[in-house]
Amino acid sequence: MAQILAPTSQWQMRITKSSIPSSPMTGKMWSSLVLKQNKKGAVKSSKFKVFASKYEDYTINRVEGLLNLDLTPYTDKIIAEYIWIGGSGIDVRSKSRTISKPVEHPSELPKWNYDGSSTGQAPGEDSEVILYPQAIFKDPFRGGNNILVICDAYTPQGEPIPTNKRHKAAQVFSNQKVIDEVPWYGIEQEYTLLQSNVKWPLGWPVGGYPGPQGPYYCGAGADKSFGRDISDAHYKACLYAGINISGTNGEVMPGQWEFQVGPSVGIEAGDHIWAARYILERITEQAGVVLTLDPKPIMGDWNGAGCHTNYSTKSMREEGGFEIIKKAILNLSLRHTEHISAYGEGNERRLTGKHETASINQFSWGVANRGASIRVGRDTEKQGKGYLEDRRPASNMDPYTVTALLAETTILWEPTLEAEALAAQKLALNV
Structure with a gap:
């Protein structure tokens, strides 16, 4: 239980600025370190492991920093996570695309497509399924102006596929x-x-x-x-x-x-x-x-x-x-x-x-x-x-x-x- 309930490695590996180098460790720096250590004699493995661990922590910390990076001051572009329901009728699938500017309504978003043969929703010889954006939510994972987009799925001819339950519901609620x-x-x-x-x-x-x-x-x-x-x-x-x-x-x-x-x-x-x-x-x-x-x-x-x-x-x-x-x-x-x-x-x-x-x-x-x-x-x-x-x-x-x-x-x-x-x-x- 302790392992299961513990935070992920990204949450665990936070270290102070004083304990990390001022820039990422390069291959040249690693070589220089090893040569200096060899000149002094045998390297004590415990010290080397500690240093390697700190470098690994630093790398993970940098990745976390990029994940949390706020893009708003640098670009108008946003990331839209298109979400749909897979072939089982209960599994959720998603993929991301860049949108040129923030949007307020799903009608501002382009339709997209996915490989339905990989989700159990189309045959391999005619696998393209079209996503229609229907609802927008703020993305709690990426933050900023990035969004989650609930979509339903159609054939290229515009017919709802069998797992598209939203289409029939929309007809009822529009009565x-x-x-x-x-x-x-x-x-x-x-x-x-x-x-x-x-x-x-x-x-x-x-x-x-x-x-x-x-x-x-x-x-x-x-x-x-x-x-x-x-x-x-x-x-x-x-x-x-x-x-x-x-x-x-x-x-x-x-x-x-x-x-x-x-x-x-x-x-x-x-x-x-x-x-x-x-x-x-x-x-x-x-x-x-x-x-x-x-x-x-x-x-x-x-x-x-x-x-x-x-x-x-x-x-x-x-x-x-x-x-x-x-x-x-x-x-x-x-x-x-x-x-x-x-x-x-x-x-x-x-x-x-x-x-x-x-x-x-x-x-x-x-x-x-x-x-x-x-x-x-x-x-x-x-x-x-x-x-x-x-x-x-x-x-x-x-x-x-x-x-x-x-x-x-x-x-x-x-x-x-x-x-x-x-x-x-x-x-x-x-x-």
Whole structure:
């Protein structure tokens, strides 16, 4: 654990100016040093090692200095990191390009392309996939005017590729009925940190298990909290980037964390979650820890990882909104199978009816019930308006798919009268 949680070599190897030479050590200087040492006789290896170590530290320190270099006073050019979703539908890919000047809107950025045959998104004989810039965030890694760019992917003919879930979501959120309802989302992204060498949760003894769940949720202490520095670094990086992150906390299973994004309107929720995921991947990369969004990374008596999605419309937030919420829940019950199929891979290992989940095979709802498919808060019931929480999405869900499907089912989709009556009868029995 000490090695895993220690800062990277770049963070460790800071030395004072007095301990380093005034300029980088050249090959000629090394030769001169060795010749002088030989004339004096045998070199004591310990002194030579110390000097070599200081030179190595100095070199690393210079590299870190270049990484942190602010380009703003010297050029108008910026670096744009184009980010897209890979062939698995959950992996994030990115590459960089130089832009001639700072930009304020994605429409100012050029389209770009990548080799889709190397990401599982195109055949080798026709591998070009086109990136369309869609959202911009400040780059917390490069600083300055540099940016992160969330993109979606298309064929050269302009058709969205199968893993481009944003395109369909944009169609839903551009529907006037959806626009008028101003859908709000608050997404609770859970994730698990793994030790890089054994793929076992951070803080767990290798090949063994920690004490039972109980003291870890929102806990503090070396025996309860594992990975807080990563969570805190991610929190600040997201705020810097302009992501609408609203909080973080340690989760029930040790080594598991959560961050919340929102309230966000429409497709913005998906853009912000994907940008936050990318930043988290980069931070764990630097820390030498593995990030997983698997919904049940450890089988047994451990909580899984979800992506609970809080949702409301304008009608739900106004007087009499609780009746609109109940109508939305009725619609959600009728499309339970369709939602489950789109709510993440491996979710059946998580939605077992245990560990604060509902059964994947049965739709249910309740007030303040964390074991239901849909939870309604006590305040919402008391005030007669508010929001609902869909607890079914897995941690690896696509936020574009989930947010668009919620809006489609509750705003655009209308069930038949017969189906509506039957569903209402079933829900009355559940409650």
